Amino acid sequence: MSTATLGIIGAGMVGVGVARRAVDAGLDVVLGNSRGPGTLTDLVAELGGRARAATPAEVARAADLVVAAVPLAAHERLPRAELAGKTVIDPMNYAPKPDWSVPELDRDELTSSELVQRHLDGAPVVKALHCIGPKQLLNLFRPAGAPDRTALPLSGDDLAAKDEVAELLDVLGFDAVDLGTLAESWRSEPNTPLYAIPYVGQPPAGLTGPDFVAWIQNAPGTPLSAARVKDLAAAAVRGPAGFRL
Numbered sequence: 718m719s720t721a722t723l724g725i726i727g728a729g730m731v732g733v734g735v736a737r738r739a740v741d742a743g744l745d746v747v748l749g750n751s752r753g754p755g756t757l758t759d760l761v762a763e764l765g766g767r768a769r770a771a772t773p774a775e776v777a778r779a780a781d782l783v784v785a786a787v788p789l790a791a792h793e794r795l796p797r798a799e800l801a802g803k804t805v806i807d808p809m810n811y812a813p814k815p816d817w818s819v820p821e822l823d824r825d826e827l828t829s830s831e832l833v834q835r836h837l838d839g840a841p842v843v844k845a846l847h848c849i850g851p852k853q854l855l856n857l858f859r860p861a862g863a864p865d866r867t868a869l870p871l872s873g874d875d876l877a878a879k880d881e882v883a884e885l886l887d888v889l890g891f892d893a894v895d896l897g898t899l900a901e902s903w904r905s906e907p908n909t910p911l912y913a914i915p916y917v918g919q920p921p922a923g924l925t926g927p928d929f930v931a932w933i934q935n936a937p938g939t940p941l942s943a944a945r946v947k948d949l950a951a952a953a954v955r956g957p958a959g960f961r962l
């Protein structure tokens with residue numbers, strides 16, 4: 718296994734979910750957030766001996782592969798110099814707000830992962846782990862070859878980095894489907910058929926706003942095959958970017 722130590726920058730819902738799955742799968746994890754390692758003491762104790770906390774720069778230096786589990790609005794604060802040469806998984810989804818948006822994304826000139834790659838110009842970025850929530854990640858993992866193993870999309874411009882991420886997903890209990898380049902990663906962004914819903918099933922009619930999000934976040938999860946991932950990606954039509962409540 719080439720990823721022995723997984724770095725996770727961002728210790729919120731996604732970072733913690735990935736950390737739990739990774740530790741259970743036998744990986745060492747090193748986690749960081751914006752407030753400092755001291756704020757992660759309880760989490761690290763709960764995760765056990767395979768986990769430790771560090772600053773984001775230390776996470777980048779220590780890890781074989783890094784998950785950047787921060788809000789997209791914080792991507793320019795990722796430690797670019799320390800991440801140079803490391804494969805970075807980008808699970809970030811664009812969610813414009815009244816006080817923050819990115820005109821190039823609003824105009825569909827870039828995908829959000831191209832934006833992240835522009836900042837991390839020395840590190841191959843692979844879009845992955847963005848279509849599935851932490852609860853489903855912790856429920857749907859299966860051994861390789863299981864008939865109900867779930868597949869996750871990935872996109873990137875560097876083939877070796879994509880292989881590395883596919884290998885990590887396999888260790889975590891998932892198949893990978895390569896959707897192509899970062900420019901093509903809009904096929905799995907919010908507002909496409911592949912985003913979130915296929916991994917949870919159809920939400921009850923009438924749910925909107927925070928209730929809709931809460932239902933998705935708490936759903937146990939629905940297995941999704943690689944063939945279905947390919948079909949849903951092929952059916953995508955590019956519309957306005959960004960998840961809006």
Ligand SMILES: NC(=O)c1ccc[n+]([C@@H]2O[C@H](COP(=O)([O-])OP(=O)(O)OC[C@H]3O[C@@H](n4cnc5c(N)ncnc54)[C@H](OP(=O)(O)O)[C@@H]3O)[C@@H](O)[C@H]2O)c1
Binds near residue numbers: 727751785811
């Ligand atoms: N939640 C989901 O179901 C889901 C699913 C798929 C993808 N995503 C995407 O995954 C990303 C993380 O989502 P989330 O729900 O985990 O968010 P979250 O719960 O709000 O956690 C965000 C984490 O990022 C950290 N952070 C913020 N700025 C940072 C910086 N400059 N350096 C280091 N750490 C920083 C925060 O640390 P502090 O608290 O110390 O600031 C916090 O630990 C988002 O881009 C989201 O779009 C979310």
